[in-house]
Amino acid sequence: MDQSIQPHDVKKIRSTVFNWLESRLGEKPLAWLTQKGDLLKGKPEDRQLYISFSAVTRHTGKKVIELSDEELNQAGTIRQGWNPSGWSADQFGRIFLILCYADQEKEEFLDKIEKIFISSDWGEAEALYRGLPLYPYPEEFAERTAEGVRSNITPVFNAIALNNPYPKDYLDEVAWNQIVLKALFVGSPVYKILGVDERANKTLAKILVEYAHERWSAGRPVSPELWRPVGPFLSEEFEDEIERVFSHPEHIQKQAAALALISSNYPGKNKLTEKYASLVEEVKNSDLTWDDIGRELE
């Protein structure tokens, strides 16, 4: 894990989430959430925990909560890198209840949260994984996260992979690489994986190039975003591949090849930079970024 991660204040996150909901939900759902929150902070029976967690949608509904820029900044301050834009009312409600239950002893908390994960429905699983960066004892959730990455339910995988700072902060290289590879495999936007550049590594670059070969052999398209984490690890070894991307008929593929080449720093790169000088210049002059590529593909 990344040692520079600042510990976050669970109670502060809990009260902030509640404040956001307070100005947006009606009196009845708020009263319900308050009551259940208090119950879970005390000495609840197991079934009260399960039933209140499951019943959240019935009270809050599933409307997306539109946070202001100020509120989003606040989110990133109370938990480094946290960006809850697009979260729905029930997702905030569920996380609020989990963070109330966090008042329990560590063992009890971890045991029950794992049980909630195990019996979660589709919507609950999305909420639980989106909430990963906010829980206490975050290092304890690495295995659970790796298990979630294996989910066949694409939106559940996306809840972990996209706009979520937890994986980059806590997953080891094997689990991390699996996220990037699987994102490409299921067609999820790579540019929304937080830390995709800082956690790029040589092993991942090799895996991705192999994957590109498989796709080419099958006559299937290769996402231009695949070359983003490969770029910094380009070397003579991958020159044939990157030339293949340069010669792709689609312009966005050529741009991706140029961006990958620009981000590399191997000694022999000048040969290709000269060969594809006009594309490289074009990309440099237009300030094109990988995020632009990702957005264009969506």
Added chain:
Amino acid sequence: MSNQGMKFIDPHIHMISRTTYDYIAMKRAGIVAVIEPAFWLGQPRTNAGSMLDYFSTLVGWERFRASQFGIKHYCTIGLNSKEANNVKLADEVMELIPRYAAKEGVVAIGEIGYDDMTKTEEKYFSKQVEFAKENDMLVMVHTPHRNKKEGAIRSMDLCEDHGMDPSKVIIDHNNEETVKVVHKRGFWTAFTIYPETKLGNKRMVEIVKEYGSERIIIDSSADWGHSDPLSVPKTAKLMLDRGISREDVHKVSYQNALACYGQSGEFNEKDWQDLPPVDFSETFSGNSIRRDGNIPVVEGDDAIGEDIVIE
């Protein structure tokens, strides 16, 4: 033969046993929503963990799988009567039910009831009806294959003894014999169109002619046996062909299921009306792959086929 623009609900079908071809055929035939009652798997379960994963499948993976074909998937949670006879298993499963009953899209406790009508079956049937009553939930009752009429009567008595209003209870797998006693007592009266072992759809046409469409619901109960996931649209078509009004057909193949399960608060028409239409224009590098994982399905005119009679 076309579905004539009608939309259908199949309120009893075991999709985990069905293929993706079935989902495509169902979508094409106009089925917009399905309810999958928790039941047994053909092979008996021997531990509660098996049931836990099954419940999770119903609210997770199967729900997602259906969504890829533009079908909304709901379920009921319960301990079936067959496996209720395994007391150790049954006690452990009873502990699991509260973990699932309040989840989104869980529309009832079911399918529960009698199989061989043992004392043990009755004990867990009774406990689950009690749970439903306490939590203001609906109950979906499976009536037994053998000794069906007595089973139906005892099931209704048991529900009423626990204070359940008949309007909150669905008695399923009825036939010409049981409908007489079930319908007049005010329960939702469901019929399973299932080849050979249950009801053929020519018989169903006659039942609707005799009893009308109030509180009558048709379903397929399609599962791992020789069954038909297009039972509902086929039977609807046969009813139209044999002179039953479109309004009555709509009630027994859509509206009554909606009214009945809508009482749960978890089964709303807007859930499927708001689904984004399947879009073929989205392409990626010239190939039609969808980033959200959805699989394109065309609703067609030849959805049901010529052979609509189920014997």
